[in-house]
Amino acid sequence: MARQCEVCGKGAQMGNSVTTRGKKKYLGGVGTKVTGITRRKFKPNLQRVRVSTPNGTHKTMYVCTQCIRSGGVTKIVRNAPFKVPAQAAAK
Secondary structure, rough: OOOOOOOOOOOOOOEEEEEOOOOOOHHHOOOOOOEEEEEEEEEEOOOEEEOOOOOOOEOOOOEEHHHHOOOOOOEEOOOOOOOHHHHHHHO
16 A cells, blocks of 8 residues: 555655755855756655544544644544633632
8 A cells, every 4th residue: 555645645746856066146156056856755744643433433544744734534532631620710
C-alpha cells in the first residue's frame, strides 16, 4: 500500500530540487546561479491516528494533518475533560 491519506487520498508528488550557488545581487554579489536540478518527492505529513467511526467503533488510520485540523476525522476522547467543582467556583 502506498503511503497516502485514507480520508482525502493525498499522496506523494514529484518535483525538482534546485541547487544554487553564489552571492545575491542585493548583498553585493554578481547573482546566484543554478548549479543542478534533480528530481525529488514531496511526501504528505501523515499521522497515525485512532479515529471513531460513525457506527461507534474505533479504527487506526493514516491521515494527513490537513484532514485532522479541518475536522475530516473525529479523534477518540480518551479522558473526560476536567470540571471545576461548583463549590470551588463560587468562592
